[in-house]
Amino acid sequence: MASSRILVGVFGAPHGVRGELRLKAYTADPLAVKAYSPLESEDGKRRFTLTSARLQGDMVVARVDGIADRDAAAALTNLKLYVPRERLPQAADEDEFYQADLIGLRVENASGEELGTITAVHDFGAGDVLEIKLPASGTAYLPFTKAIVPTVEVSAGRVIADPPADWLDEGTPEDADAP
Incomplete structure (x- = not known):
């Protein structure tokens, strides 16, 4: 029944003018989303490597390889990010589920x-x-x-x-x- 890919986050609005993006992470530790990089688009055709990530409030601010300005970052707004299931750890206990x-x-x-x-x-x-x-x-x-x-x-x-x-x-x- 398990899906072959897991939704781990979604890009939000640009942060500043140098291509950084807000990222809503669905991982237990929001900064752990960087460890799963490269992340994939929903259709699996695009990959995104996070080169940096920092926490600002409840949102991750990330830099993405190849995204250098606000317009390029804005084009990614609301893009869902996935990771192949096999790259994620097993649930820590029997009452945890993806x-x-x-x-x-x-x-x-x-x-x-x-x-x-x-x-x-x-x-x-x-x-x-x-x-x-x-x-x-x-x-x-x-x-x-x-x-x-x-x-x-x-x-x-x-x-x-x-x-x-x-x-x-x-x-x-x-x-x-x-x-």
């Missing part, structure tokens, strides 16, 4: 009944949430917590979930007014 490893896994309950398939992992600010494509139609969201998703078996291609009883209840606007 998001790409979760995409495509079956979601089952404890009885083995299929609840859906993970299509995305989001963080809307309150922790990770799994986007689940339901077997019949539509999607639903499930908090990615140990209490709700106690078992992740990447090699078996599944997660076992214990969703709340009202997980798929949509309710109606009138329900909000009920005492």
Whole structure:
């Protein structure tokens, strides 16, 4: 199920006039993104070697080989950066996962009944949430917590979930007014 490439960052706006760029790193240590250089574009056709990286606030400011001015840096704004999966370390413990490893896994309950398939992992600010494509139609969201998703078996291609009883209840606007 694991993807052959992992998203590790995205170029932001230029920083200054000498070709430096802001870089939003998705690595645990933001400066570690430089160690994975060269980074690849989403289509895999372009490679970018980071020649320097420093932390400024929560953003990495990077210099890219061959990018010497603000206009060249601006042309890279919002470009997603990937690394081949084999160049990344294995997860440090059994409760760590690359998001790409979760995409495509079956979601089952404890009885083995299929609840859906993970299509995305989001963080809307309150922790990770799994986007689940339901077997019949539509999607639903499930908090990615140990209490709700106690078992992740990447090699078996599944997660076992214990969703709340009202997980798929949509309710109606009138329900909000009920005492």
